[in-house]
Amino acid sequence: MRCGRARSLIAAAVDGEVVARRRRAFDRHLADCAGCRRELEETRRVLALVADLPDHADVPPALEQETLRRVRRLAAEERERSDTRARPWWAVLGVPAVAIATTAVVMLAVGVWRTGSAPDGIEAAPTRTAANSHAAAPSHAVARRETPTRLAQVAPAEPPPELAADPDLFVDLPILRNMDKLQHFDAIRTTTLDDDQSNG
């Protein structure tokens, strides 16, 4: 073993951290090298001085109090998070939030029901009508099975045959029970005029 290698092991040798095989080589080198023996002694003394430095400090009472206060606060936060995870969702939200949500759901359901009833009424009459006139005008009956929303948006190119055949029905029937006739007003009138002209 050379001096450079031996000196790099000196601190570890003082601490007993050199494996046995290498230690034997180290010891053989020391036996022949006065310079490394001196290095070893100096290292041992330096490490002893460092080890003899006070390793305890006086902890101010305020430091302990503040640390324990922070830890208790952390523990309380953890407990709170744990409780939150353990409670059911409706308990987490609280009674007011659940009440508000329930009310909103009920109102939404009522709204949907009321909104949905009108198109159903619109659709029901023409569907029944279309079913009755299916044999006479099958292509038109298929068109009448469209959804109420679509019917409201897309005006048909021609009135239903029964209206075209008897346009007075439109004039006499109450509006609320004949919304689709109102929607087809222009088509009906055009058909009637055409019919009148052709008749004339």
Add this chain to the structure above:
Amino acid sequence: MPRASLGPAFPVRVDPEDTMADAPPAARGADAPAGPMADPDVALMLRVQRGDDAAFQELFRKFSPRILQYARRFVGSEAQAEELTQDVFVQVFRFRQRYQPQSRFSTWLFTIATNLCLNELRRPERQLRVDLWDRRDADERPEGPALPDPNARTPEEGAATRELDRRLDQLIAALPAKQRAALLLSRMDGLAYRDVADALGCSEGAVKALLFRATQSLKRSLRDHL
């Protein structure tokens, strides 16, 4: 904490892979507990894991003086050292469920302390504070002037000891952070190189190299005292 291995006879580490090992076991291992579970501090920490507040307070009272002193030497600022000591124990509590009794409790504790101290030293805004603190006279430090050495035979000897300690503190503070950490961990808590390596996130060989450079630097500066 003086190490048992500083006696006249060199302790020798037995390498488990060394089939020719015929040396006695390492001095540090001779009086060591049979395993981590025999460590009373591990038992305390396990109680902390079960929610025992008194066990945490006991751990704090036992280890905070050493952690505070370690942090003082590491960051060189009393106020910062106190903050770091708080942070160390808050981290111990926060991550208590991650602790596994596979090694001594103090190894885990000093690993946390070392990481926090290294993080503190990396903060760019703290450089100025350390410089200011280092330029103050020792008697102006928050802990006040050094007390007489109770082991000194004469006042002159006591003054010389205090002067040497102060000089040594300055030299340690001037070491690069990792050399300082390796030196303090291996001296003050008597951690094995393997534990120091774990705390610093490096190999045992790197710890040896850090200690070699640290002791070389100290020897050069303390030549007059050796």
